[in-house]
Amino acid sequence: MKNAELIFIPAPVRGHLISMVELAKLLISRNQSLSVTIFIMKFPYDTGVNSYIESLETNPIPRLAILEVPLSSSEAYKFESYYTMIPTFIDSHVTIVKNAVMAQPDRAVAALVLDVFCVSMIDMAKELNIPSYVYFTSGASYLGVLFHLQGLTDYENEDIYEYKDSDAELSVCCFNNRVPAKVLPAICLDEKGSQSLVADDKVPSVYAVGPNLNLTSARQNSDEVAEILKWLDGKPVSSVVFLCFGSFGSFTEVQGFGTREMKNAELIFVPAPAMGHLISMVELAKTLISRDESLSVTICIIKFPYDMGVTSYVESLSNNPTPRLSTLEIPPSDSESYKSQSHHTVFYNFMKSHVTNVRDQVVAMTRADQSTRIAAFILDIFAVSMIDMAKELNIPSYVYSTSGADYLGILLHLQAMKDYENKDMGEYKNPDAELSVPYFRNQVPAKVLPAMCLDQGGSEITLLWGRKFRETKGLIVNTFVELEAYVVESLMADDRIPPVYSVGPNLNLSSRGQDSDEAADILKWLDEKPLSSVVFLCFGTFGGFPEDQVKEIALALEHSGHPFLWSLRPVKKEGHLSKYTNLDDILPPGFLERTSGTGKIIGWAPQLAVLSHRAVGGFVSHCGWNSILESVWFGVPMATWPSYAEQQLNAFEMVSELGLAVDICMDYAHHGFSKCELIVEAEIIKSKINEVMKDGSDIRKRVAEIKGKSRAAVAENGSSYVNLGRLIEDILAT
Incomplete structure (x- = not known):
């Protein structure tokens, strides 16, 4: 039986030649009956082929031979375009190659293996009654595009040149996504170059046999290579970026290395003037600039006429400056129209009254420093009125939700129901109504919806929020995927919503408020x-209760048998943070004496320091989102007692969706904002406290598990770490 001879005909380009030689080596190593002759066509000028052929001849391989094909006398290829030069050069060698094949009649030539540029030799192979195969040194993606474009031309009579310099997209059967015309190889849309496309009635068998790499010759023996490798040896693991653009990969001087200084990317943060919102945004800013040295952040400080703790916090930032993070105080607005608004709309309208002032300050900042390039606005949810201003300045905007993804999902869903389905939000004022929300596993009771969403003035604003969210470049959320997996993944799957970046927990862990004498006494x-x-009982900035409710809480704590730390504060009056002057006036008679050994009542609480303390085993919380994240971070189970804003929704998610908390009164709605008060009895409170404090409970186990996941999320390669990287890439790509 004669051995089977394969004739390989590569294009005279080093990358094509090496790949075909490696395929030849693999074939003959797999089957002893195969031998290969590689026909070498050479350009009149060297393309790196000569030295490679010499290396093959110096290190011969059994059953692999080299045959140099005489140079064609035709010089027609010299007058062709860049795209057609190689195919034309090869076409001029068809007769020479045919004669070379016929000159060896004693050989049983089993097949010609042709480079994609050598398809003009297929007819010659047919004349010699020898089968031919095309070897594709590129990927299958390019092969698929060639077949598709040929099909459009031959079977659908479509003019493919219309895709040249267009924003069109093609639906290509071998790609998951639509293919932008701008990524098609230029040869495909060049009128002459496209004639080299595959033109056959059907796609023959496809054999994926790679990667075919010349791994045995890494060219490490020269002095130049030795110097390069020595330099690399001195660098840390995975620290070097390598730039290499192939044989033809040169650049113009403008694109190449220059002395221009790239402008840093400045981010403008606009938080709402409330401590929970401001601190969360500052922590996000710190995380961003710590991840990328090209980023700097300016935080616009807008202050209410009365202090909400913002002034002292901003002073602390100034006293402990963070590199590349600065604050910009926005002058107060002359408008006081927000004062006549309902409590549901006052924050939004206050921020809206400052749009012009923010714009003027930002413009002045850029004029003062020409090196500043504002890459994006990062806006608090209450600052969406500034999205249009950002558009006027041609600056992209992102919304940062200091609440969870649950609230974001509800706002978007209610807006979609109103705008796309023409639903009346009024029907959900019925406390027994339930909503089917695509971002929640369970039906959502209407009674846990934020009151703002159903209030006549507030609902118009929340609908506006949903609409404005969709106009942004992205939605950033202070959460992590492992906590709100169902909500986050559902939001990301909704193609009507901009990209969602879950980047939390963003917590101010470096300052736990434990340095004061008051905090030292508590600890x-x-x-x-x-x-x-x-x-531990703590209900946030607005977390005061009427005296009747205070007495019920006190009785519950006394009879629960657990030591307690209770942050007890009066119902908040506008502009004032206060504490009780005489606790005996509001507590049951003798309560302080009876619980002196087991309980401690305080006003302000250093919440982070308390939750991180080993003695704390349960947290009765108003379910503000920051408090939830802190509880999760330190692994302290919660009993939920929401009272306003989105807290009822948060409580529903923690209890019903995630099983991470017990509820004391999930629909304790509007407390402190309504004349209609609900009093929760001591027996119910005691029962729930005992449940949350139970050792070894399922909730305690789940909270311990999510604690670990919260820390892993922000660690290197964690979900939030990766999402923050995605966000930075998106910002810098602008």
Whole structure:
């Protein structure tokens, strides 16, 4: 039986030649009956082929031979375009190659293996009654596009040249996504170059046999290579970026290395003037600039006429400056129309009254420093009125939700129902109504919707929010995928919503408020308590209760048998943070004496320091989102007692959707904002406290598990770490 001879005909380009030689080596190593002759066509000028052929001849391989094909006398290829030069050069060698094949009649030529540029030799192979195969040194994606474009031309009579310099997209059967015309190889849309496309009635068998790489010759033996490798040896693992653009990969001087200084990307943060919103945005800013040295952040500070704790916090930022993070105080607006608004709309309208002032300050900042390139606005949810201003300045905007993805999902869903389905939001004022929301596993009771969404003035604003969210470049959320997986993944799957970046938890862990004498006294008291024995009650900035409710809470704590730390504050009056002057006036008679050994009542609480203390085993919370994240971070189970804003929705998610909390009164709606008060009885409160404090409960186990996931999310390669990287890439791509 004669051995089977394969004749390989590569294009005279180094990358094509090496790949075909590696395929030849693989074939003959797999089957002893195969031998290969590689026909070498050479350009009159060297393309790197000569030295490679010499290396093959110096290190011969059994059953692999080299045959140099005489140069054609035709010089027609010299007058062709860049795209057709190689095919024309090869066409001029068809007769020479045919004669070379016929000159060896004693050989049983089993097949010609042709480079994609050598398809003009297929007819010659047919004349010699020898089968031919085309070897594609590029990927299957390019092969698929060639077949598709040929099909459009021959079977659908479509003019493919219309795609040249267009924004069109093609639906190509071998791609998952639509293919932009601008990424098609230029040869495909060049009138002459496109004539080299495959033109056959059907696609023959396809054999994926790669990667075919010349791994045995890494060209490490020269002095030049030795110097390069020595330099690399001195660098840390995976630290070097390598730039290499192939044999023809040169650039113009403008595109190449220059001395121009690239402008840093400046981000303008516009938080709402509330501590929870401001701190969360500052922590996001710190995280961004720590990840990328080309970023700097300016935080616009807008202050209410009365202090909400913002002034002292901004002073602390100034006293402990962070590189590339600055604050910009926005002058107060002359408008006071926000004062006549309902409590549901006052924040939004206050921020709206400052749009012009923010714009003027930002424009002045850029004029003062020409090196500043504002890459994006990062806007608080209450600052969406500034999206249009950002558009006027031709600056993209992102909305940052200091609340969870659950609230974001509800706002978008209610807006979609109103605008796309013409639903009346009024029907959800019925407390027994339930909504089917695509971002929640369970039906959502209408009674846990934020009151603002159903209030006549507030609902118009929340609908506006949903509309404006869709106009942004992205939605950033202070959450992490592992906590709100269903909501986040559902939002990301909705193609009507901009990209969602879950980048939390963003917590100010470096300042736990434990340096004051008051905090030191609290922590000393906790130090004396057993592990996970104390129930901590804290209800946020607005978390005051009427006296009747205070008494019920006190009785519940006394009869629960657990040590307690209770942040007890009056119902907040406008512009004032206060504390009780005489606790005996509001607590049950003798309560302080009876609980003096087990309980401690405080005003302000250093919440982070308390939650991180080993003695704290349960947290009765108003379910502000920052408090939820802090509770999760430190692995402290919660009993939910929401009262306003989106807190009821947060409580529903934590209890019903995630099983990470127990509820005391999930629909304790509008407290502090309504004349209609609901009093929760002591027996119910006691029962729920005992449930959340139970050792070894399923909730305690789940909270311990999510604690670990919260920390992993922000660690290197964690979900939030990766999403923050995606966000930075998107910002810098602008």
